[in-house]
Amino acid sequence: MSPDIRLSTSWLSRVVLLFACFSHAFYIPGYSIRSYRDDENIPLLVNKVYSDTSQLQYAYFDLPFVCPPTGHKHHGSSFASGHSLPLNLGEVLRGDRIKTSDLEVNMGQDLDCQYLCDRVIGREEMKWAQSLIEGDFLAEWILDNLPGATSFVTVDRSRKYYSTGFKMGYKDFDVATGKERYYLYNHHTLVVRWRKAPGKSGDNGGKVIVGFEVYPKSISGGHRNETGCPLDVSGEQDSLALYIPTNSSKLREQYADSSYVPAEPTDDVDDDATMTIPYTYSVYFRETNDIEWANRWDLYFSDQTESSPTHWLAIVNSLIISGILGAVCIVIWGRTMQGDVRGRGDGVLEEARLRITKRAEKKKTGSGILEKGSEAGPEEELLSDEEPLEEVSGWKLLHGDVFRPPPYGGLLAPLIGSGMQLVFMIVGLLSLSCAGILNPSWRGGFWNVGVGLFVLAGGFSGYLSARVYKTFGGQNWRKNTMMTALLFPGLLFTLVFVLNLFTWAQASSTALPFWTLVGLACLWLLIQLPLVHLGSYIGFYRSTAWEHPTRTNPTPRQIPPQVWYTKHQITLALGAGLISFAVLFIELIFVFKSLYLDKSSYYYVFGFLSIISTLLSITIAETVIITTYIQLCAENYHWWWQSFFVGGASGFWIFVYSMWYYATRLHIEGFVSSLLFFSYSALACTVYSLATGTIGFLTAYMFIRRIYGGVKVD
Known part of the structure; x- marks a missing residue:
């Protein structure tokens, strides 16, 4: 047996390592590679704005305080700015609204500053901008299918990583007034990292993009040259505050009949005051040879290195739980399929039926048998009321009802x-x-x-x-x-x-x-x-x-009184669901973080998730076998719905976990965002419960067919 164990362990380790490798092979090398020559236009696309504090997203060009598209075409571009790119169904479902922009990006051409537009906004538009800054909304731009990223460096400066999107502004206290102000980012520095294209394309001067970084900056509207650009883009500049001074004449007209004139405009005041937001941008190309084109997405996987031990911990946790349940299943299997403690085999059902028949005949004869007393033979002694009933009790008695619809x-x-x-x-x-x-x-x-x-x-x-x-x-x-x-x-x-x-x-x-x-x-x-x-x-x-291996009796068998954990199906199901939830819990932390807490990162470790899902399915099957056996031993043959509920019960605990996550980890604001969160969480848990419930149902059905399949009982 030792060689078999070594072979099984080696096989399992190879499978785990294979899936772990797949978890990092998230990008197919050489797939849809695109190279550019010098001075060739690279379309810069704008998509949407989103936030971790909201389930709502907004198309970038729908924002009333950004530069609207002019409709002009770039040199060598096929589409004018503002053109909507055709989206597939998945992109629409994600809330993408991708359009071409007016930003001019040509391969190899650096721009220290380029004027874009002056956007005049009123108080309503300003309030919208302030609300997006307050909600930590991020903007998403796209270049060569790479989302514009905010660049970070680890504390020890040993590794660089990306976070998708860039902020639209920030909130700070104005030193002059002592009041809280919102500042808008109106200048964007684009850093495009490139390297020589592989193969013949590179030999002919082709270049590929391996990184796209966006560094936003807030610059006030003063001290600009004739082109609209700041005099010193890289130097220290006053920030652009989202603040519109009071139009005193308009306020006095509006409050002509009142002795009160507010010092600051309120929400119901329309004084026609405006502010102008100048937008500019810079473009810099930097050669980077330490990043391969096939691996250019790796920087977006911010927790790739740090989280690997935790993922392995999740696998070990799942293996331990599954192993313990597997040992229990082996004990159950040995007891039911290889005979009970008295060495009975698969004929125990037939023997149980004969013993019950003899007992019934004995009770009919009544006192006649009792009077013979000492003259009773060994067979009659075995049929006495005092004999143990262990062999003809529990699951063995349900052969005529276990397959009842x-x-x-x-x-x-x-x-x-x-x-x-x-x-x-x-x-x-x-x-x-x-x-x-x-x-x-x-x-x-x-x-x-x-x-x-x-x-x-x-x-x-x-x-x-x-x-x-x-x-x-x-x-x-x-x-x-x-x-x-x-x-x-x-x-x-x-x-x-x-x-x-x-x-x-x-x-x-x-x-x-x-x-x-x-x-x-x-x-x-x-x-x-x-x-x-x-x-x-x-x-x-x-x-x-x-x-079915046994025939169903015409008359249903009466179910004896049940203990508390088999009396109510929901109690047994929820208790068993906690075990399955424990298998998934650690990996679930990363899934929720990617979906809700850090939407700017990608969940990429599908190899680990596949291993956890496989172990989860095994654990659900083992849990269903154990709970079904417990139910049958209690002479309760209503296992059909019970197996389905046990299989899907962990979905309930996932939803409970999502509520806890909402209350303690998220900062979602607004009724609609909260409604979307709970509705889609409930929907996801329903999908999960239907899938795992089906696994539980099929497992219980195969288990029961097997334990009752040794005998045909009429």
Whole structure:
């Protein structure tokens, strides 16, 4: 046995190392590489502004205090500024609104200062700018498919890393007035890092971009030359305060009938006062040979080095929990499949049935047997009331009821079908992410592929749902098909549509355009629905129902009184869900941080997440086996829904964790942002619970078929 153990350990370690390598191979080398020659125009695109304190995003050109597009074309450019780039479905779902800008960036041409525009704003526009600065909103610009980044250096100055986006301003106290002021960044220094292109393109003078950094600065409108640029861009300058002085004459006219004239304008005062914001920018090209084009995204993975030990700790934690549960399952398996403590084998069910029959006959004869007393033989002594009942109690007595169709089976079957659809989608996304196909360079790729996999998996959903429904004895397969195709996708579409109304009202780019909603509805009703119908037809008419190893009795067996943890299904499920949640907890910290706390970074360690997901699935299967065995030993055969609830119960704890995260870690402000957070968190937990609940259901079904499969009991 020792060689087998060494072989298994070696195989496991190789798999873990392989996935760990995949977690860093997030970008496919040589994919869609683009080189530029000297003086060739490089389109600079503007996208949106976003914040960790808000679930709302806004298109950059929708902001009333930035330079609007002029509609002019750059030299060698195909599109005029303000042109909207065609977006894929994933980009629209992410809230991207990418347009060409007026910023002139030509390969190798440095610009010390270039005037862009003077933007005149009023008090309303100023308040909007102040609110975005208060909310720590970041702007996203794009150059050669790289998002403009804020550059940081570690404390020991040993490593440089990027954070996507750059701030729009800052808040500070005005020394002269002693009041808090907001300062807007109106000058942007762009640093484009390049290196010689690989291969023949580099030999011909081609250059590739390996870094794009943005350094914003606030410069007041005074002391500028005739071009509109500051006299000294790099020197110390007064900052541009977002402050509009009071128009005294207008205020006196507005408060002509009142003895009170406010010293500072209030929200209900419209004094027509304005301020002018001058926008300028600089461009510098710097050769950088220590970064390969294929690895240019590595700097955006800010916690790549520091978090690796924690990810390994998450794997070790998962292995320990899974190993303990596995040992319990081995004990259960040995007790049920290899015989109990008295050495009984698979014939124990048949023997149990015969012993129960003899006991019933004995009770019918009554006192006649009791009177024989001492003359009773060994067989009669074994049938006395005082004999131990351990061998004919518990799960062995449920052979005639364990496969009895559950209540509301017509609802459980569509849920199982939808869960399988989600399992297919999740496995596909994790696999493609580990292979590096889904990476940051493919904007919206994760959402694109996710929607595609979900729609195409409709066939699997319909097939499994129909087979489960047929196994439950259902006859109306069309009704089951429609429930499978419409129940979960319908609830999903309805929730997205309702939330979209709120984001529409906020003029946010997070809101999906009307035609995008129409397109999603078409994918659902014109592609997924027929696939579900086809799969359901094959599963119901071309496949047989699952055959059970034991026949179900016509009359249901009475369930004896239950202990507290088996009496209520929800209690056992929630307790078991905590175990599965413990497996996922450590990795969940990084997922939440990337999604909510630091949106400027990317979650990239899909290799680690795939390992954790695999161990999570194993843990869920082990937990379901244990809880199902406990339930059967309590002579409770209502295991169908119980296995589904146990499998998906950890989704409840993830939602509880998200509420704690919201209260203690996030600083989300506003009703709409909070509504979006909790709604999408609940939706994500529902998706998770459906997928893991399906895993739990199928695991319990295979386990019960196996332990009752040794005997055919009539």
